[in-house]
Amino acid sequence: MSQFFTLSILVATLASGIRLAVPYLIAALGETIGQRSGVLNLGVDGVMLLSAFFTYWTVLETGNMWLATAVGLGVGLVMGLIYAVVTVFFHATQGISGIGIFLFGLGFSELMFRKQVGAPTPVDKIAEVDIPLLSKIPHIGELFFQHDLLIYFAFGLVPIVSFMLRKTTFGMNISAVGENPQAADSLGVSVAKTRFAAILLGNLLAGLAGATLALQLGLFQGNLTNGLGFIAVALVYFGAWRPTGVMVGALLYGMVQATVNQLKIQGSIPQSASDIAAMAPALLTIAALAVLAGRIKAPSALTRPFSRA
Amino acid sequence: MNADAPLLQMRGITKRFPGVIANEGVDFEVRYGEVHTLLGENGAGKSTLMKILFGLYAPDEGEVLLRGEKVSISSPSDAIAARIGMVHQHFMLVPTQTVAENVALGLKSKRGVLTDLDSVSERIREISEEQGLAVNPSEEVWRLSVGERQRVEIIKALYRDAELLVLDEPTAVLTPQEVEDLFVVLRRMTESGRGLVFISHKLHEVMALSDRITVLRNGKVSGHTVPAESSREDLAQMMVGRAVRLTPERPIVEAGPPRLTIRSLSVTGDRGTTAVDNVDLDVHSGEILGVAGVSGNGQRELAEVIAGLRDPQAGATIDLDGMSLLGVDTRARRDRGLSYVPEERMRDGAIGDFTVSENLILVDHGGDQFSRSGLLNFGAIKEHAAALVERYAVKTPDIDTPTSSLSGGNIQKVIMARELTAEPKLLIASQPTRGVDIGSAEYIHERLMEQREKGTATIVISEDLDEVIGLSDRIAVMFEGRIIDIVDSEDATREAIGLLMAGVTN
Numbered sequence: 001m002s003q004f005f006t007l008s009i010l011v012a013t014l015a016s017g018i019r020l021a022v023p024y025l026i027a028a029l030g031e032t033i034g035q036r037s038g039v040l041n042l043g044v045d046g047v048m049l050l051s052a053f054f055t056y057w058t059v060l061e062t063g064n065m066w067l068a069t070a071v072g073l074g075v076g077l078v079m080g081l082i083y084a085v086v087t088v089f090f091h092a093t094q095g096i097s098g099i100g101i102f103l104f105g106l107g108f109s110e111l112m113f114r115k116q117v118g119a120p121t122p123v124d125k126i127a128e129v130d131i132p133l134l135s136k137i138p139h140i141g142e143l144f145f146q147h148d149l150l151i152y153f154a155f156g157l158v159p160i161v162s163f164m165l166r167k168t169t170f171g172m173n174i175s176a177v178g179e180n181p182q183a184a185d186s187l188g189v190s191v192a193k194t195r196f197a198a199i200l201l202g203n204l205l206a207g208l209a210g211a212t213l214a215l216q217l218g219l220f221q222g223n224l225t226n227g228l229g230f231i232a233v234a235l236v237y238f239g240a241w242r243p244t245g246v247m248v249g250a251l252l253y254g255m256v257q258a259t260v261n262q263l264k265i266q267g268s269i270p271q272s273a274s275d276i277a278a279m280a281p282a283l284l285t286i287a288a289l290a291v292l293a294g295r296i297k298a299p300s301a302l303t304r305p306f307s308r309a
Numbered sequence: 310m311n312a313d314a315p316l317l318q319m320r321g322i323t324k325r326f327p328g329v330i331a332n333e334g335v336d337f338e339v340r341y342g343e344v345h346t347l348l349g350e351n352g353a354g355k356s357t358l359m360k361i362l363f364g365l366y367a368p369d370e371g372e373v374l375l376r377g378e379k380v381s382i383s384s385p386s387d388a389i390a391a392r393i394g395m396v397h398q399h400f401m402l403v404p405t406q407t408v409a410e411n412v413a414l415g416l417k418s419k420r421g422v423l424t425d426l427d428s429v430s431e432r433i434r435e436i437s438e439e440q441g442l443a444v445n446p447s448e449e450v451w452r453l454s455v456g457e458r459q460r461v462e463i464i465k466a467l468y469r470d471a472e473l474l475v476l477d478e479p480t481a482v483l484t485p486q487e488v489e490d491l492f493v494v495l496r497r498m499t500e501s502g503r504g505l506v507f508i509s510h511k512l513h514e515v516m517a518l519s520d521r522i523t524v525l526r527n528g529k530v531s532g533h534t535v536p537a538e539s540s541r542e543d544l545a546q547m548m549v550g551r552a553v554r555l556t557p558e559r560p561i562v563e564a565g566p567p568r569l570t571i572r573s574l575s576v577t578g579d580r581g582t583t584a585v586d587n588v589d590l591d592v593h594s595g596e597i598l599g600v601a602g603v604s605g606n607g608q609r610e611l612a613e614v615i616a617g618l619r620d621p622q623a624g625a626t627i628d629l630d631g632m633s634l635l636g637v638d639t640r641a642r643r644d645r646g647l648s649y650v651p652e653e654r655m656r657d658g659a660i661g662d663f664t665v666s667e668n669l670i671l672v673d674h675g676g677d678q679f680s681r682s683g684l685l686n687f688g689a690i691k692e693h694a695a696a697l698v699e700r701y702a703v704k705t706p707d708i709d710t711p712t713s714s715l716s717g718g719n720i721q722k723v724i725m726a727r728e729l730t731a732e733p734k735l736l737i738a739s740q741p742t743r744g745v746d747i748g749s750a751e752y753i754h755e756r757l758m759e760q761r762e763k764g765t766a767t768i769v770i771s772e773d774l775d776e777v778i779g780l781s782d783r784i785a786v787m788f789e790g791r792i793i794d795i796v797d798s799e800d801a802t803r804e805a806i807g808l809l810m811a812g813v814t815n
């Protein structure tokens with residue numbers, strides 16, 4: 001093994017793992033916020049596909065990555081609005097509505113791509129930003145300080161979301177509404193508004209995750225995500241509904257993927273082994289749940305619509 | 310603001326639910342500084358009336374006046390703003406959050422978007438000191454005892470400066486000592502002019518705490534009174550609409566041979582300690598053996614081990630009619646004539662999402678009567694269920710109603726009906742009437758007596774001393790896992806049993 005994994009290859013693999021983890025991380029953080037308020041969103045993957053397409057298309061047409069990111073966020077917001085109205089105001093079954101959103105995103109993004117773009121056309125990828133001085137530290141620099149802005153932002157989101165959930169009144173309302181909506185309601189906390197806001201935030205992040213994917217790859221194709229959004233949902237369970245736990249899960253998953261990629265490049269394992277990587281989050285989640293079972297439980301009101309009478 | 314007006318007046322309140330009129334033309338009033346009790350059977354409409362007051366339901370008819378002025382309360386926020394507080398029958402707490410977080414929920418924070426839990430905790434400490442409501446603000450709620458949770462609920466209301474406080478069945482889940490402490494707190498609260506609505510169907514509590522009593526029956530006011538002018542029997546009659554026996558008639562039955570024989574029974578409890586400690590016990594045919602004790606002294610484990618839900622330590626004997634029950638699963642124990650009415654009705658006794666009729670056949674569905682080659686015979690089930698619902702006077706819209714939507718008393722009747730139609734040789738009933746209204750309790754007691762006359766050996770485990778003394782032929786008192794004495798119920802007094810429950814023998 002050691003002759004395959006020299007230090008520089010190891011560092012490159014780890015750095016690639018960090019980069020690969022980011023779309024999962026952003027999407028899973030968004031899903032965490034939604035689930036903490038009691039709303040399961042299985043549509044993440046569809047929202048990501050839509051946002052990835054529109055982000056890519058904007059870059060293709062304008063070359064402006066900031067505008068493209070904003071468009072990706074906008075797509076997330078619009079999809080969030082739809083999902084929130086359907087689940088909060090019409091009390092629709094969350095599992096089914098989420099699958100609906102996914103199927104819509106999958107189909108519509110591919111349709112738009114074929115009609116508007118047609119052939120796969122690469123665009124510029126988002127540039128890396130080397131942090132002055134720090135990026136020059138051997139290995140450490142390559143690992144942590146030679147990434148694009150979205151990566152720094154994604155990891156910055158972890159403490160922000162964590163703080164928001166634990167230290168703000170909004171965060172308190174979110175977990176109250178996710179654990180015992182009747183209690184929140186009895187104290188005048190609007191369950192509908194809180195869940196609405198949490199869903200919007202969650203979808204905004206799903207939109208950002210899609211945008212990140214498109215900007216990092218610099219291309220789009222049908223089903224670009226390849227189930228990434230569903231893995232993000234699984235990572236929320238793995239991370240026990242905590243931003244740091246979710247981050248650990250996303251990193252682990254990114255690392256597994258990067259390692260499999262590296263081994264494939266080296267020819268140590270056959271090309272078909274992406275199946276192994278695809279199974280990793282499920283295995284990780286099952287392993288984590290087996291260890292944590294009984295100690296950490298999902299928000300009690302998860303997937304349960306709320307109404308007063 | 311009208312100085313002479315009472316704190317609260319509700320006039321002509323009517324509330325209809327599909328198929329039920331929960332409140333019909335109800336008038337209710339609370340003065341400053343009084344405890345006004347709302348008394349009534351389960352399903353009488355007490356909670357509904359108070360939920361209307363709190364803005365959780367909109368009344369179909371009627372008006373609400375606070376401090377003499379007509380108000381329209383359409384949400385809990387309106388109610389809180391009008392200085393109404395409510396301790397709900399089912400606690401409204403977020404278990405994963407701390408006491409302070411629960412109290413702060415929905416309040417404006419002094420620090421804007423950030424929580425201000427330090428100052429909230431400070432105020433909680435002040436309130437708990439002033440009112441004698443000991444609780445630690447930084448403790449997570451899931452760690453708290455039921456009594457502590459209730460204190461948190463009261464503090465939540467006081468923190469919002471409630472002047473009118475509604476307590477919906479606050480004693481249902483408390484130990485006798487906790488009830489006494491609560492009453493001291495409530496009394497103190499009225500001294501500062503607050504008005505209290507106390508909801509209960511425990512008559513001795515109502516007599517002890519109330520200034521005035523309003524009785525509801527089937528959604529209508531059936532009477533007003535004050536404790537000095539009524540006996541418990543009078544109250545019971547207003548609640549039920551007929552004369553009620555509060556203690557069952559116990560005809561003389563010749564006790565037969567021992568049916569249940571227990572020797573050297575020790576059981577390990579949930580925490581790994583010895584919950585039942587070397588118990589010997591006989592229960593005879595035609596006998597009701599009461600088991601008294603402060604909760605947590607091994608009664609539950611004793612029942613569970615006989616029912617087959619828990620294993621004894623080695624060396625024990627448990628025989629029913631001379632045949633050992635050890636190593637026999639619950640299903641086979643039932644076949645040999647054992648019936649069990651568990652303490653946690655909703656958790657162990659019934660499946661809430663199942664309909665009444667499904668719960669009524671829950672354990673017998675494999676029998677020939679209700680299924681043929683694995684398929685359920687719905688015609689036979691419905692007939693059987695309808696007959697039981699009628700015989701046990703279960704109050705339910707129909708037999709296809711989900712069981713969880715029934716009142717506690719009616720769920721208990723469903724379980725009793727199911728367990729007793731099995732014509733058991735041995736019946737174990739844990740807290741058979743806890744949280745059950747008196748009409749249903751009387752009924753359940755009568756059924757237990759009927760079973761006794763048929764020769765069933767019965768164990769009744771109850772924390773209600775009046776019930777244990779009234780029902781039992783003999784009373785076994787458990788303390789720290791041991792049966793420290795067995796007394797004849799003829800010679801038993803509340804005081805003597807109370808002393809034994811505290812572990813005092815002479």
Ligand SMILES: Nc1ncnc2c1ncn2[C@@H]1O[C@H](COP(=O)(O)OP(=O)(O)O)[C@@H](O)[C@H]1O
Nearest residue numbers: 309326329331350351352353354355356357358
């Ligand atoms: N949300 C509801 N929907 C339909 N029926 C209800 C609802 N709440 C209460 N009821 C019915 O109204 C009646 C009164 O219930 P409730 O006020 O809870 O009685 P109590 O508190 O006196 O036990 C019962 O028959 C109950 O089944």
Ligand SMILES: [Mg+2]
Nearest residue numbers: 355356398477
């Ligand atoms: Mg009630």
